[in-house]
Amino acid sequence: MIGDNRPIGVFDSGIGGLTVVKELMEYLPNEEIIYLGDTARVPYGTKSKETVTRFAFECADFLMSKEVKMLVIACNTISASSLDEIEAKFPIPVQGVIIPGARAAVRATKTKRIGIIGTERTISSGAYIDAIRALDNEIEIFPKACPLFVPLAEEGWLDIEVTYLTAIEYLAPFKLKGIDTLVLACTHYPLLKGVIQRVVGRRITLIDSADETAKTVAETLKKMKLERMSDTLPSHHFYVTDNPNKFMQVGERFLNKEIRNIEEIDITNI
16 A cells, blocks of 8 residues: 655744644544744744745754655744745645635635734735635735734743733724634644633634644645555654753643653754
8 A cells, every 4th residue: 555654744933833733643643743843943923034934944954854754834924934935945745824724714704804813924924815815805804913922822821811911902903893703823822722712702713724734734645645554653753942841841731642752953054
């Protein structure tokens, strides 16, 4: 039977990409995953396109050195800024998170009024607006940058008062927009989903692109006959560029499982 037992490579600016890893583990329990979080240089969302692309190439180069069969960009900022460049450079399938998230948002909205929250880089790129309008150009879109959500998630401050007050400051204007759907256009933001939902209210559907991205990855592996066929239990490996202890503390809480095989590395000299 044709297959490919090499791992899937997943990368993000920090811990946020674990939201995608969690769904990949759910949809593809037999696959092995190598995850890279560039925790030394998080956040990416305040940096220029050129800097984000350079960092992304370094992350992807590291994962390619581990002989991965597919690259999953578990970061909206990189997907918005550098997806085309990464697809052009590397000879394996590459999957971003924006198009899957846009599809899910268009399916969810009933009023055709969608809010988008993300990093400054993602929002200013207009990538989500373009992706949503390519699917339905009648939808009204209300974007807003929420840069402080990333450091709050990285710190593990997922449900304390300062996070709640920050969410109120960012999200209160959406109550005047009449949206019924809010896209969490940063993979860190689902870590704060409880607080975000509490502020915007239960009637607004939150869109987390991780689920749709995992489905798309599963479809790609099947279509390209790249599924892992080994009957041994998969082994996952995690790499960070700084502070592995904090990564483990927050990551284990979110994944609800122990993170093993974690290593701190320098990707600037790959």
